[in-house]
Amino acid sequence: MKKKLHLWHRYLGLVIALPLIIISLTGSILVFKEEIDHLIMPELATVNASPGSRLSYDSLHNTIKQNLPNYEVGSWEVFDDGKTADRVYVLEHGTDTWSKVYLDQYQGIVRAAPQPVDYYLTDWLLDLHYKFLIGDTGLWFTGIISLILMFMGISGLVIYRQFWKKFFTLRVKVKRMAFFSDLHKLVGIWSAPILLILGFTGVYWNISEIIHHEFEHADEPPHLVQGALYNPQLSIDSLMATAKTQMGGFRATYLMFPYEPDLPITFFGEVANTSFVTSEYASVVSFDKETGKQLPNYDIREAPFFLVVVDSFRKLHFGYFAGLTSRIIWCLIGLTPLIFAITGCYLWLKRRKPTRRRQDSSAYSAA
Known part of the structure; x- marks a missing residue:
């Protein structure tokens, strides 16, 4: 043997x-x-500001729409460390193709034109590593x-x-x-x-x-984005305030907007009093895309042990x-x-x- x-x-x-x-x-x-x-x-990925001084989400969202009128925001990586620019993933109208832009969240500046998600060196390496x-x-x-x-x-x-x-x-x-x-x-x-x-x-x-x-x-069949799939009158800042109130200590790290008809508006984030291997995307707050009504939360502190273990895979894999x-x-x-x-x-x-x-x-x- x-x-x-x-x-x-x-x-x-x-x-x-x-x-x-x-x-x-x-x-x-x-x-x-x-x-x-x-x-x-550094001209794309780096910012220089005081943590906690980022502009409002509504203001930044309007800046993205003004600079990229032919695109819809699909997801948004949020940072507030004073040195890392936000990363926003957008879809061009009439397509289901994702692109990436960097956003200076402290000055409200969209940096460079949208590029394929594997365009930059480390993103290309990630695709090579993963697929x-x-x-x-x-x-x-x-x-x-x-x-x-x-x-x-x-x-x-x-x-x-x-x-x-x-x-x-x-x-x-x-x-x-x-x-x-x-x-x-x-x-x-x-x-x-x-x-x-x-x-x-x-x-x-x-x-x-x-x-x-x-x-x-x-x-x-792939859904071709033609415009916003959610109520554009909804305030992201109001939804964020609701998320913080409903889930004590919630801090959003990743926003996902509907890019398919059946998806809600979803905020991923972290909460206090969790394990050192709990990821920064572990807890979830979702909202109805038309009314803004809060949907059931997913609090990692109340999740079954199996799901807590699965969430730890992110930090364990990347170390x-x-x-x-x-x-x-x-x-x-x-x-x-x-x-x-x-x-x-x-x-x-x-x-x-x-x-x-x-x-x-x-x-x-x-x-």
Whole structure:
């Protein structure tokens, strides 16, 4: 059994080596997505203001409509840290295509024209990480890779089930094959728990997206946006005040407007007294798109345990639950598949050589 498991571990590792390296390297980079955006395009992604001094939502919404009369706001990422610009996702009239703009929420300035959601470098890397740049087909591909990653982590721990004996073993003054073998095992032992978390959360999100795209909306034609699908007289600021009153301590982080006929106006956000792995989008307040009447809330503090766990996947996957420390660790662990690929391929090639020599020798003797 152990021998078969070792073979599966070895050959599946060879099969997924390249795509896993791509996913892992892009993931390591994306851990610092915000910082990279601020560094390479400060004129778009960065603002300089005092936190808490952002303009009203109604004023900003009017600014977007005035600057982009042929677009409708679909969703809106909200920031109030004094340094990160809001990100607004819009749909052009007559299409179902999403575009992205940056908004200076303190001065009321729309920065640059709408661009495809994968136009900027880190957004392109996110699409590569998540879908391999091939749309919904990429969801299946990365989902399979994530499943194999989970198998690799579990099988590695089973194969080296007495791993605690070599928790710190790395022989340096030995032959290269022995050194690579030690390095492969040591890195695997240390990184396996986090890689299992990354693999499991990645599989969950991929399966969820596949179900949403392939099954729930498979027979529905895309809705082409022609105009606002909600009452334009509704005040976003009034809805926000209601949300804060109805759910104590609620702070909106993401606004979603109806981009399909049956959707409500929805505010995602965070509340106080939650776990350190609770995401900033965990709680939800929704409103009727015509009357503004509040619909049932979703307060993560009152949610079933299973849904609380699922919500934690975001911070666990991207590693920002403990600030800079956890992000650095997640970034470094993301680089480990490169070590696995180099050491694993080297060990595989070296172990094949004696077999080849024996086969060549037998063929020579038979002749």
